[in-house]
Amino acid sequence: MKIVIVGAGQAAASLAARLRAKGHDGPVTLIGAEPVAPYQRPPLSKAYLLGQMGLDRLVLRSPEWWVDQGITLRLDETAQAIDPAARMVRTDRAQVAYDVLVMTTGAHARRLPAAMGGDLPGVQVIRNLADVNALVPQMQPGRRLIVIGGGYIGLEAAAVARKLDLTVTLIEAAPRILGRVAAAETADMIRELHLAHGVEIMEGTGISHITGTDRATGVVLNDGRELPADLIVTGIGVLPETGLAQTAGLVLDNGIATDDLGRTSDPAIWAAGDCASFPWQGGRLRLESVGNAIDMAEAVADNILGADRPYQPKPWFWSDQFDAKLQIAGLGAGHDRIVTRAGDGQHGGSVWYYRQGRLIAVDALNDARAYMIGKRLIEAGRSPEADAIAATTDLKALLA
Template sequence: MTNNTTKADVLIVGAGQAGGDLASGLRQQGYTGRIVLVGEEPYVPYRRPPLSKTFLSGEATLESLFIKPQSVFDKHNIECMFGTGVESIDRETRTARLYDGTTMEYGKLVLATGGRPRRLSLPGADHPNVHYVRTIADILKLKEQFEAGKRLVIIGGGYIGLEAASVGIKKGLKVTVVEALPRVLARVTAPEISAFYERVHRSRGVDLKTGVGVHAFEGDALVDAVVLADGTRIESDIVIAGIGLIPNTEIAEAAGLTISNGIVVNLHTQTADPDIYAIGDCAQSENAFFGRSMRLESVPNAIEQARVTAAAILGKPVPYSAVPWFWSDQYDLKLQMVGLSQGYEQIIIRGDINSEAFSAFYLKDGVVISADAVNRPQEFMIAKKLVADRVKVDAAQLADEGFVLKTLLQTPA
């Protein structure tokens, strides 16, 4: 080896939830080899969900975002290289080249490279008052402008957009949300739930516009107004774009790995190269529960894939078979979702949808395939088991709040 070459038994590229959990999990299960964790941001692995919620609002400190402090990584002899990244991979020599020119050999390589916000392509989208929500740096920049009375225009009615809208209202900003699709949360939930959240946001003061896209930005140094496709002009001081995530697959693709909406991996998170794995937001993974490949953007998915990868590296492989679940905090509402509702045939609402505490169950052939719970954490825990066990239910019982939901767990399909 040359002076600027070193070797890691496990090299983890990406220091987010998935990468950090994998490093810790390997040590917890007795792995003694050299682990190197490389991350482009200058921070230990941190939680991203609070960025658009409590961190943006000022309720959470920077330190509270950290999953584990640096001292824990030091204690477990996990070598951390933060503020740098991997430029390229050479599979033949099993080496990775870092931004600083260092070449690192690896025994096993894990790509936990995450994703980046999909950018607006309009002229003016690079102005300093146009923001994205993905990193600590993004929020620190946004917080400098996030002041009461400012006119905030949010492009995108998904989780990020609606969470940012709720914080904006709480902080006294004048908030407009623009969603090109006919309803908010259209990709993840039923029309009934979309309608509920639209009512909630409008009742809190959000000017919500659906079914119309953004046509142009006006302004020289800053975006002074957002012009919609129907000609509507919305004056703005701040613009936030929440229009999706692009998986970071470039170094994997350049190395000849298979890419299809992410880095393609098997049930054990392994790529076609047996020494390279991919986990988290960047991975298009086989899932034994669904019997198909999918890419999921969620903390529980990152945690589970880290667990599966640790088992594979330790020679005790277990298949990735988790049922996905998600959550979103908006105002005083906690939305918890489990399963995937695509292809459902019937939706059953349990409780009064106007009371801001209810559950929605998605059925296919009478089986619970997904559920949304708003401010009903106990029902959500039962719903997770109903989905995981593929329980077939009687729709009338499910809708009857007098019926004890837990009894359904005794009758799997």
């Protein structure tokens, strides 16, 4: 059975490793548009951007591992079309035949429109190695950085820039930072952290356009104010990479739609990771996280080999900002009650999300104990009374 994987990120690497671990000895081929072997993305906006991690530590597997496992890497090669009838992937170099195809194409960064100046030199996104390699030499002490977008990527970039001694202004169009992904109580902790480190945060502030002709020189706000800048980073979210799937006729629904095994509308094509949506609690869910990329890829590998194991996500996320770590377990969407607990340090604490009396998520800033206990409770389907979370002096007792 010839298995071809389109996309060469975390999900692809996890899937290929799982296939070999489970005994598949047929051909496995990864097709990746980037010139480097699969690597970790989360450190790009943190340790790698800071210069604390090199490419040798960023890659997920050594060159020797791929050779030893007999896995073919077709790097710096772009998949251009899929012919489901012929079971063939056409790249910019060759025709690659498959018996089973897996889409692990990930997601791409949203960009501001060209009409707003989004394509000017000096306007950067942070999604892949090339993005960050272009950004590193521009992150010079004393320069003025404007970050557009108050999600995790924007906040991480702001934190790194301040550690490198840039002057940083973060602009968020929504009423508050982290508006789509976290409770106001979590946003309050993160805002306080950034303000304490000298980041200027402008919430409820829209962008009219980016100024400059040959290079970005600043932004004009919707109220007419102009802010000068030497560099602009946009962190306004990502979109699933579905172009190939769409032209191949696969069903799309907030990404490439799969069943609970990870199979798409074509029985010979599967999908995993950021690009894929799957059935979840009567609807569909798409997760953008390392945990989901690994877990779903491994489930898909098992199911390709006949396991018939429905994928059950256990969502977890993290974000490093300054010297603080935010750890998240579960999904807080649709919560109707929040319980907060103070942490031990100046910047820390935990936020517990409840829906109809059920614990559904925990955000923990510099509070690893709260994160681990919350994660274990959620995964076990256990929900202590919200008042007990607030009152107890020993969270571990809630596991008894």
